[in-house]
Amino acid sequence: MDMARNVAFWALSSALVVCVLTLPVSTQTQLILSFTIVVLITVLKITAPEGKWRLITLALGTSIVIRYVFWRTTETIPPVSQLENFIPGILVYLAEMYSVLMLGLSLFIVALPLPTRSGGTVERDRLPKVDVFVPTYNEEYDLLANTLAAAKALDYPEDKLQIWLLDDGGTRQKQHSHDVREAETAIARHHSLMELCRVLGVNYLTRDRNEHAKAGNLNNGLAHSTGELVAVFDADHAPARNFLLETVGHFQDDPKLFLVQTPHFFINPDPLERNLQTFERMPSENEMFYGIIQKGLDRWNAAFFCGSAAVLSRAALQESNGFNGVSITEDCETAIVLHSAGWNSIYVDKPLIAGLQPATFASFIAQRSRWAQGMMQILRFKAPMFRSGLSLPQRLCYTSSTLFWLFPFTRATFLLAPLAYLFFGLEIFTSSGGEFLAYTGAYMVVNMMLQNYLYGSFRWPWISELYEYIQTVHLLPAVISVMLNPRKPTFKVTAKDETVSDDHLSELGRPFFIIFGILIVALLVTAYRVYTEPYNADVILVVGGWNLLNLIIAGCALGVVSERRDRASSRRFRVRRRCELGVDGRWYPASIEDVSVGGMRLQAYGKDLNAVSADSLVEIRFKPHGSEEMARLPLLVRSLHASGEMATLGCKYMPADASDHRWIADLIFANSSQWEQFQLGRRRNPGMLRGSIWFLGLALYQTSRGLSYFIRGLRGKPA
Numbered sequence: 001m002d003m004a005r006n007v008a009f010w011a012l013s014s015a016l017v018v019c020v021l022t023l024p025v026s027t028q029t030q031l032i033l034s035f036t037i038v039v040l041i042t043v044l045k046i047t048a049p050e051g052k053w054r055l056i057t058l059a060l061g062t063s064i065v066i067r068y069v070f071w072r073t074t075e076t077i078p079p080v081s082q083l084e085n086f087i088p089g090i091l092v093y094l095a096e097m098y099s100v101l102m103l104g105l106s107l108f109i110v111a112l113p114l115p116t117r118s119g120g121t122v123e124r125d126r127l128p129k130v131d132v133f134v135p136t137y138n139e140e141y142d143l144l145a146n147t148l149a150a151a152k153a154l155d156y157p158e159d160k161l162q163i164w165l166l167d168d169g170g171t172r173q174k175q176h177s178h179d180v181r182e183a184e185t186a187i188a189r190h191h192s193l194m195e196l197c198r199v200l201g202v203n204y205l206t207r208d209r210n211e212h213a214k215a216g217n218l219n220n221g222l223a224h225s226t227g228e229l230v231a232v233f234d235a236d237h238a239p240a241r242n243f244l245l246e247t248v249g250h251f252q253d254d255p256k257l258f259l260v261q262t263p264h265f266f267i268n269p270d271p272l273e274r275n276l277q278t279f280e281r282m283p284s285e286n287e288m289f290y291g292i293i294q295k296g297l298d299r300w301n302a303a304f305f306c307g308s309a310a311v312l313s314r315a316a317l318q319e320s321n322g323f324n325g326v327s328i329t330e331d332c333e334t335a336i337v338l339h340s341a342g343w344n345s346i347y348v349d350k351p352l353i354a355g356l357q358p359a360t361f362a363s364f365i366a367q368r369s370r371w372a373q374g375m376m377q378i379l380r381f382k383a384p385m386f387r388s389g390l391s392l393p394q395r396l397c398y399t400s401s402t403l404f405w406l407f408p409f410t411r412a413t414f415l416l417a418p419l420a421y422l423f424f425g426l427e428i429f430t431s432s433g434g435e436f437l438a439y440t441g442a443y444m445v446v447n448m449m450l451q452n453y454l455y456g457s458f459r460w461p462w463i464s465e466l467y468e469y470i471q472t473v474h475l476l477p478a479v480i481s482v483m484l485n486p487r488k489p490t491f492k493v494t495a496k497d498e499t500v501s502d503d504h505l506s507e508l509g510r511p512f513f514i515i516f517g518i519l520i521v522a523l524l525v526t527a528y529r530v531y532t533e534p535y536n537a538d539v540i541l542v543v544g545g546w547n548l549l550n551l552i553i554a555g556c557a558l559g560v561v562s563e564r565r566d567r568a569s570s571r572r573f574r575v576r577r578r579c580e581l582g583v584d585g586r587w588y589p590a591s592i593e594d595v596s597v598g599g600m601r602l603q604a605y606g607k608d609l610n611a612v613s614a615d616s617l618v619e620i621r622f623k624p625h626g627s628e629e630m631a632r633l634p635l636l637v638r639s640l641h642a643s644g645e646m647a648t649l650g651c652k653y654m655p656a657d658a659s660d661h662r663w664i665a666d667l668i669f670a671n672s673s674q675w676e677q678f679q680l681g682r683r684r685n686p687g688m689l690r691g692s693i694w695f696l697g698l699a700l701y702q703t704s705r706g707l708s709y710f711i712r713g714l715r716g717k718p719a
Helices: 002-021 027-047 052-075 083-110 141-152 180-200 213-223 249-253 271-276 286-299 314-319 330-340 361-381 392-424 433-455 463-484 510-532 534-560 658-669 673-682 688-714
Strands: 130-136 161-167 203-205 229-232 257-261 310-313 344-347 353-355 573-583 586-595 599-605 617-622 631-643 646-653
Touching (some): 027 433, 052 433, 083 392, 083 433, 130 213, 141 161, 180 658, 213 229, 229 314, 249 257, 271 361, 271 463, 271 688, 286 433, 314 330, 330 344, 330 392, 353 658, 361 463, 392 510, 510 688, 573 658, 586 617, 586 658, 599 631, 631 658
Parallel strands (some): 130 229, 161 203, 257 344
Antiparallel strands (some): 257 310, 631 646
């Protein structure tokens, strides 16, 4: 009875709210209403950001959105009789409604995300057997050696842990290829990785043919292993020592659990972060997904497999016939199949692996194209909204995750819409300048406020728009292609461990300069039309402002595709570990100050250290985590600065054999708390106003930098 009363009360309240929000009011009244709600949201955000007040804040913002949708639907669409206006007008309207739909789904998912979970119940005498899979295709030897060494060092009973290198680059199909270069490369790779696995004490496994890409490779691992649980790490995702202890306990708590997913933390910047130099001070793009969205999905039992940094149940995988490979995103596809079969998932929001992400803009776009096409395949073949076995919240969550990748259509529409009016006079939006300010302006401000309220510490203002724009130019054809032929896309491995050796324009950068030039012309047309059509100045200025906003984002994108020289494949992390420095048989007290994938910085104490010079071979000895025995690691001195009895040395790792990668992995990957501290150091909310001013300054600088690269390129000079 109580439930029935609650439902009736909710239905009546909803009906009353809709009636109020759809009442016709004057433009002045709407402006006052919008301003009042913006002030209320601002006050609530500052004074009461959590609990029921969080829901009230979101409800206030939603009221403006609903009000805008009603006005937009009933008063602004051009008449059907004017097809030249109606067709582009309805396309813009549909793009806006898509944005509203995605906002609604986002609010549903992240309105009350779950707090960070603990490590679950860990009874060491009942710990299950675990197989660790490291699938590989074409990754470099050193990269694999570090990941395997980190996996081998996991804090877990040795008799219950098996590490597997699943090599798809050395298959018998490749070794017997008619292409002699491919065959010899595969044979050499096969033998070198077998020896690496022998030295590190892990299992090497390949297969006859490269069928079904990564999913097929993982399924081959399942067929040759027996562990109750399976942990999956990409070749460039090295786990911390505590990864399994933070995850496997959850399977003891829930026998129907199929997945424990953890975030992907990256120790190198993506192209936007590197070229805009924001990696150390602004949250990474993926942190919004892993820091907020996955926790929201977790509330609805819809956190999904992300291909790596996860533990899965073998029993569940046997029920789904292993990892699914119909789409090229086998991870999310496998999760939706198992969720619909009644299995559960959880998300542990703690960085427990460190990985590498694409360093060049071309590799970044290749990776995102695969994600976009794979999600479109899942939308087509799995139809999450109508899939039996999923709860309604799960359907909404998976629908949101797949529909998100339609953003290139919306972003392209919003880019072209103002040009249609400025260049061709098409009236695709029927309203006055005052109405646009009262309704559309308020909607845009509230939308930005809601985004900042939900994601402020994880995504700064305008950064989402920039990421979507730089992807749209190349993802739009990819998404259209998979829509026309859903089975056409094939799995392509993302390039890893890349470096950028010189300043240059990306090979994918030309369209961005063409678009920027068109937007500049549109800006000049705006000024011309305001001068020649003063009677229509309010509308022209509104559309011109829209174009100016696009121009600012497009200008910032010029900096993204202007590749900065950066030879390091990762950034350094502070560690402060005591060690001893060995020089010609003598040992000096020292400390390791910071480490990266390629080397370290040392502080050493000794009166005669000034005798050490660049290119000297030295070594260190230190205690690895969980061991009392000293480890020794050879180094090459690359730089030295002596001051009195103290010396600072910049060193490169010089592993004598495969076993030395155990100590490199211990230095870089064993301690996950250093990654957590680095993330927290970047997570701060600049607010809408300060964030917008910061982005404007960034965009102006990156526009000039991108144009300078372009001009140098025209002159035939290096950027």
